[in-house]
Amino acid sequence: MQVEIWTDINCPFCYLGKKRFHDALDEFENAESVQVTHRSFELDPNVPEGTSGDVVENLSKKYGRTLEQAADGERQLAASAREAGLEYVTSGRDMGNSFDMHRLLHWAKELGRQETMLDALYAANFAEPEPLFGSSDRLVEVAVGAGFEEAGVREVLDDPTRYAQDVRRDEAQAQEFGVQGVPFYVFDRKYAVSGAQPVELFTQALNQAWADRPTPTLIGEGDACGPDGCEVPR
Template identity: 35%
Template sequence: MKIEVWSDFVCPFCYIGKRRLENAMQQFEHSDDITVEYKSYQLDPTAKHIPGKDFYETFSELKGIPLDQVKVMNNQVGQQAAAEGLTYNFDTMQYANTFDAHRVAKYATKLGKGKEITERFLHAYFTESRLMSDHDTLIELAAEVGLNKEEVKEILQSNDYMKAVQNDITVARQIGVQGVPFFVFNEKYAVSGAQPAEVFSEVLEKVWEEENKEQVLQSLNPKKTETSYCTDEGCDVKES
């Protein structure tokens, strides 16, 4: 089974949804037969880090929501994250553009480290309050999951993997993704949002059952029509 996940490293529900899917997979009998591939998506392609301005202020200005209301909303999100064993530090979080982080993630995926880099980047942003647009930060984090620092540095100084990131975003638009996280199972079933683990469990069972059920052909012979046919015991010839 193949699961494609469109997400962004600064999307709070993407981390929550990721953990809920993983929890469902842990309870799934055939989890070893599942491949998860992370796809790039940007919630705010124009995002820019402004030194001296905290996350609450930035979010308030971008969304036109009063500062107090922003803090209440993020506190509620933090509680949902905590229920999944995640720690969100909104007080020190640094708003940033994630395009370069996605480029590094594409390189990591090519080397078989897509799952590791995704988890590391999400944890770095939400828990450690790292600046995900800073190249030195991305190089350091990539090295922690086994990538070569110099190779990552060269990628960030070039246009490498830009097209791969843009292709993911284009495909997202084509298949109707309007928000993330967005999960696609076997290129056939879609689940949007950070659904409860129980929902993911139901989807896993349904997709697995369909993928592995025996295919039985439906007869299109006209009703009440006799015909001639052969079996391994001989041929039954009907008179015309």
């Protein structure tokens, strides 16, 4: 069974949703047969590359809130994150263009280490006070700290065309699905879950998608090999 998850590094609910989904997946009896792929979604692709802005100030301007109201929202998110067992820095975090991070995630997917890269980027953004956005050197530091080779990371970051089409394909698919926000989970291209839902709902989605997997309809039967060997026709 395939589960595709559209996310953005800027998104705190993606950070929280990842933990809740994996808590459900850890208890799912068929977890070893579930393939998880993280797909790209930019919350604000118009943010200039190479820039970094304060999260609280950005939330205040974007939603017409006071700075204190925006800061209180961050504190509420931190409480939810900590309840799920995650660290969350409530002040000093930054936001910015995430396109290069999505390119790195596609590169890590080729290496079979997409989860490792995503966890490292989430931790750097939500659990560490040092700014993450606007500096390729910071991205290199985070990736190398997660065990990726520095030369490979820089090679991707130095070539803006690397994996750019992969990111755009993910975003185009999200648009076809009508995705308006993230996180967005798609189970076998049949069922979908939107938002950082409780663990119980992810468990329900996994069970339902697994039960409804398509079963091939046999339209012909002939000589074949099985566990007991191959019967030679007489």
